Amino acid sequence: MPATRQLIDQLTDRLGRSQVLTDTDIVASYVHDEAEWAPYSAPLAVARATRPGDERETVRWALEHHVPLVARGAGTGLSGGANSIAGCVVVSLAKMDAVLEVNPLERIAVVQPGVVNDRLRETVAEQGLWYPPDPASSPWSTIGGNVATNAGGVCCVKYGVTRDYVIGLEVVTGTGEVVRLGRRTAKGVAGLDLAALYVGSEGTLGIVTEVTVKLRPLPDPGRTVLGYFDNIVDAGVAVRDVAARGLTPSALEIVDRICLEAVDEMTGMGLASEANVVLIGKVDEPGEAGVRAARQMMAAFEAGAATFVAETADAEEADAMMAARRLAYPAMERKGPLLTEDIVVAKEHVPEMLRRIEQISQDVGITIASVAHAGDGNLHPLMVAGRDNEDERERAQAAFDRIIHECLDLGGTVTGEHGVGLLKMPGAARELGPQIMAMQRAVKAALDPQGIFNPGKVF
Numbered sequence: 001m002p003a004t005r006q007l008i009d010q011l012t013d014r015l016g017r018s019q020v021l022t023d024t025d026i027v028a029s030y031v032h033d034e035a036e037w038a039p040y041s042a043p044l045a046v047a048r049a050t051r052p053g054d055e056r057e058t059v060r061w062a063l064e065h066h067v068p069l070v071a072r073g074a075g076t077g078l079s080g081g082a083n084s085i086a087g088c089v090v091v092s093l094a095k096m097d098a099v100l101e102v103n104p105l106e107r108i109a110v111v112q113p114g115v116v117n118d119r120l121r122e123t124v125a126e127q128g129l130w131y132p133p134d135p136a137s138s139p140w141s142t143i144g145g146n147v148a149t150n151a152g153g154v155c156c157v158k159y160g161v162t163r164d165y166v167i168g169l170e171v172v173t174g175t176g177e178v179v180r181l182g183r184r185t186a187k188g189v190a191g192l193d194l195a196a197l198y199v200g201s202e203g204t205l206g207i208v209t210e211v212t213v214k215l216r217p218l219p220d221p222g223r224t225v226l227g228y229f230d231n232i233v234d235a236g237v238a239v240r241d242v243a244a245r246g247l248t249p250s251a252l253e254i255v256d257r258i259c260l261e262a263v264d265e266m267t268g269m270g271l272a273s274e275a276n277v278v279l280i281g282k283v284d285e286p287g288e289a290g291v292r293a294a295r296q297m298m299a300a301f302e303a304g305a306a307t308f309v310a311e312t313a314d315a316e317e318a319d320a321m322m323a324a325r326r327l328a329y330p331a332m333e334r335k336g337p338l339l340t341e342d343i344v345v346a347k348e349h350v351p352e353m354l355r356r357i358e359q360i361s362q363d364v365g366i367t368i369a370s371v372a373h374a375g376d377g378n379l380h381p382l383m384v385a386g387r388d389n390e391d392e393r394e395r396a397q398a399a400f401d402r403i404i405h406e407c408l409d410l411g412g413t414v415t416g417e418h419g420v421g422l423l424k425m426p427g428a429a430r431e432l433g434p435q436i437m438a439m440q441r442a443v444k445a446a447l448d449p450q451g452i453f454n455p456g457k458v459f
């Protein structure tokens with residue numbers, strides 16, 4: 001194997017001098033994602049793809065020299081999936097950010113992987129169209145990262161997650177070939193759905209270089225229902241009651257007092273004085289149907305012993321409430337390294353899971369904050385532990401492991417949208433069992449025979 005310098009020179013010859021970064025200070029901003037607890041090591045270099053074909057050249061170079069590759073979008077991941085591993089090259093797709101096509105007749109868009117989620121949404125909105133998957137990171141995260149993690153978001157409770165919208169992909173595989181998977185037609189069942197397989201594969205099967213998504217017409221702005229609760233279990237009862245009434249909210253989000261206080265500290269919004277726990281629900285049926293749905297949602301909140309319930313059709317007021325929800329995570333991050341769960345339980349178990357999380361917090365002696373895409377049972381308990389406080393970190397880790405245990409006990413899953421990455425590997429192995437893990441590894445070996453893509457993650 002040539003010396004490192006020679007290796008990097010060969011990559012530079014293929015991509016251009018300014019696109020291969022080795023300066024330690026610059027490389028430092030590419031070595032980990034937002035999961036501050038997940039480990040990472042120094043890469044050989046960062047390769048920035050800037051022209052179509054750069055990804056293929058990088059993969060072929062890596063295959064020749066047996067160098068691992070870690071694909072990276074915006075690095076907003078919450079599981080360590082984009083973390084650099086020793087001796088790898090981080091492949092940054094952020095500059096591949098062209099919206100290639102918006103086709104209103106077919107209601108599809110074709111984009112490069114580095115397009116930021118909000119930019120795609122804004123671009124298609126100009127033509128009255130909507131790309132629904134809306135992770136709370138939508139101002140920063142890329143479509144490539146969203147595809148690789150099968151990102152969810154606020155409106156996914158009604159409209160589905162990224163996989164429900166990706167119909168075609170261009171991918172560089174582990175043999176260095178560039179393939180087009182899926183379709184751009186409304187229907188298509190030719191062969192196995194390999195595009196769907198790549199969605200959620202967390203950079204372990206190849207590099208996604210182009211994405212075709214389907215779009216919907218822009219929805220009605222809808223109505224927002226706000227509920228205040230004394231405790232989070234009551235809010236969980238309201239969430240279960242919303243489902244029991246047969247409602248399909250277009251958002252149903254929990255934010256607790258700890259998160260509200262953090263948002264207040266960051267923005268001065270003054271939310272925490274009002275409530276211990278806030279439940280924000282949206283319905284977007286037009287006209288009378290929307291009025292009826294909002295009324296039923298209010299009744300469900302009251303059934304959960306809400307201390308205050310109000311409804312608004314004022315878009316600005318509704319946006320302010322949702323903005324607080326979206327800011328909860330960045331606001332909490334200011335308090336110290338966060339250990340973030342991403343569990344999902346069936347809607348009937350939401351109150352019980354929330355009760356068990358409270359119990360774990362008391363038993364382990366660690367504060368656990370909560371935000372949740374509660375409408376689909378996707379809970380994000382957050383634990384803050386100081387970098388240098390070993391005891392606190394151990395307790396946070398113990399709470400993390402117990403939450404996963406309780407979630408699996410209730411028939412849930414360890415990750416609803418953030419992916420396995422590094423943080424959830426033990427939990428995913430427990431959830432899936434040895435037989436399914438072996439099937440997953442067999443798929444990985446078939447598509448990445450040299451094991452160059454994100455080794456040591458997920459499986």
Ligand SMILES: Cc1cc2nc3c(=O)[nH]c(=O)nc-3n(C[C@H](O)[C@H](O)[C@H](O)COP(=O)(O)OP(=O)(O)OC[C@H]3O[C@@H](n4cnc5c(N)ncnc54)[C@H](O)[C@@H]3O)c2cc1C
Pocket residue numbers: 033034070071072073074075076077078080081082093113134135136137140141142143144145146147148149150151152153154202203204206207208209329330417418454
């Ligand atoms: C404030 C905040 C709020 C968040 N809210 C949500 C939420 O509501 N819902 C949600 O699902 N997530 C959420 N996340 C997590 C994160 O934003 C998502 O996982 C997002 O999809 C990651 O996109 P990214 O561009 O940052 O990808 P990165 O973090 O750079 O990478 C994520 C994974 O994708 C792989 N990858 C990236 N690009 C490619 C590519 N082109 N080809 C192959 N593999 C690739 C990486 O190797 C890695 O495994 C949130 C994060 C933050 C910080």
